[in-house]
Amino acid sequence: MSAQRVTTIPVRSAAGRYRVVFDRGGIERLGRHLRTVLPSERVVVVSDATVAALHATPALAALQRARLRPELIVTPAGEPAKTLESARRLYEQLADLRVDRSTGVIALGGGVVGDLAGFVAATYLRGLPLIHVPTTTLAQADAAIGGKTAVDLPAGKNLVGAFHAPRLVLADTDTLATLPERHLRAGLAEVAKVAFTIEPALLRGLEGRFDLERALVAAARAKARIVSADEKERGRRMVLNYGHTVGHALEALGGYKRWLHGEAVAHGIQAAARIATLTGVGSEAWEARQWALLEMLGLGGEFPRVSIAKLLTYMSLDKKARAGVPVFVLTARVGVVRVRRSLSVDTVTRALASLGAQP
């Protein structure tokens, strides 16, 4: 582990501090990374079929080399698998393995595995030690940091969940080499979100000479700063929901299949930027700059021609909605965020219609 290769980002949480470690090739050193954060030598690696095929063997070998006793549970891949039924199966597999409260759960995979295994770790035996080993741009820059875990309901995204801080987040950027291009790009929506809302320097970097690893680390650092200040989303953390009001509704509307989370968030950012322009919070120039960066990252493009009425229904069920009125995070310009809790249906409808959504 040379000093150059490893970046360590500290995160504060009510349950204690933990580190987000970017370590290229770090899965080979997984056992060593874990030695100080686990209460016993038993660990269960939870991964999906796609990621397990690529990374489970080296991960298990690394754990064994460190004299840990790993077991592997493989779940189905994809957001449609992030259900209570998947959680139930995981609980029963943990019971079959006679897992106890000192057994660590390692979530090896993208955002879906992290959310699902995280929720199960939060609730099995009222809480098991959790380690995230994110293998996607989305999870490394965003999802693995901050302790949110969840499963989806048919009624909406992430409606059931818990806060459960990990003991460690180990991001091995070598895993991105095997990530399909579409997934790699989708995760950059969360990086763009951070750039638009809280990191002017990152925005300039993304618009200039783009370096993937630097962008991920910068986004992770910004997210760590925000969640350290506001773990339970009582205030500042709300900015991280930029693009997610419409994004989550799109995902639900598409049965969690049609758009990847990041793709839906990119469209959600388009919608938020349009609403900001229409309401005078933002400007056309700022909206155009956001569309341009998304385009450059291979995201965005045309807003989907979906039913506005259906989108509004899903938005009214959003976790942050109050009495059915969704919350919108808007940006006035880079780094200047406005949270709007009482946008009229009419305003939102006009914005979505002007983007090409269907009345």
Next chain:
Amino acid sequence: MSAQRVTTIPVRSAAGRYRVVFDRGGIERLGRHLRTVLPSERVVVVSDATVAALHATPALAALQRARLRPELIVTPAGEPAKTLESARRLYEQLADLRVDRSTGVIALGGGVVGDLAGFVAATYLRGLPLIHVPTTTLAQADAAIGGKTAVDLPAGKNLVGAFHAPRLVLADTDTLATLPERHLRAGLAEVAKVAFTIEPALLRGLEGRFDLERALVAAARAKARIVSADEKERGRRMVLNYGHTVGHALEALGGYKRWLHGEAVAHGIQAAARIATLTGVGSEAWEARQWALLEMLGLGGEFPRVSIAKLLTYMSLDKKARAGVPVFVLTARVGVVRVRRSLSVDTVTRALASLGAQP
């Protein structure tokens, strides 16, 4: 609310302080009790079919009188209903009702309703405000206090759960008038547990002139003290598991139908007392005194002639087990507790066999 009728017990929790209020006839004043603890006027009362038939109408009327906007969700009664499937149905009903994060959940019923509605309140939208209105001896003296919530798995009792402190616990002892005798008695096992482990004065009281309401308040006070000092069961709260290692195993073995929780705990206390005698931790006199009090409370009696092997299997899955070895809470004499993490299978088997369980 005359001063005599109302007893208020404060509880500390990481999420803030809350009060356990014993108020005879208090359901009539439910709305008033709630006015200061809820963020909005919307509340969902969750109750089981049995309790709802008895108490939902006055509860809803009291809420409406206080200008709250209550809705009612009725779940099936009994421990077999405390499942993930029941939680799933509740989540979907909450989604249908367009519940948001400011909507309070009122768990109106016994331990099962409190655990199930509590778990759903802990996890829906990552946490809704929770109010317990316990209507059984078990829930008033014990289960509603301390923030534990859970559902059962086929593999064992309370294996999935979360800590979620309520905003208020309102115990209306008038509800006990309609509680079936068997349930009323079963709840006294938790009162006896508190008497044996931490409240010598309560033990003497129970052995003398028994006053139900005083006994419940004394047990609730003792529990509040313990959970205020150790909410997450890192140490002292462990004493409250007295009788629960064998008790939970019995419940699971009986499919959560054959014994009520308190009945199983009473047998679990018999087993713990016998193990204490056999291992020299306790004495025959102390064991006999515990059996006698349980008998007096209409509990205990002969230990069930169940399979020891099956009991041991369920015990190895207990939440507190480490590497399959169950934890036993033993008492040397009243108020003197010993936690044993390495009792041999042989010792436990001998104790259970001497009680009449089957090899």
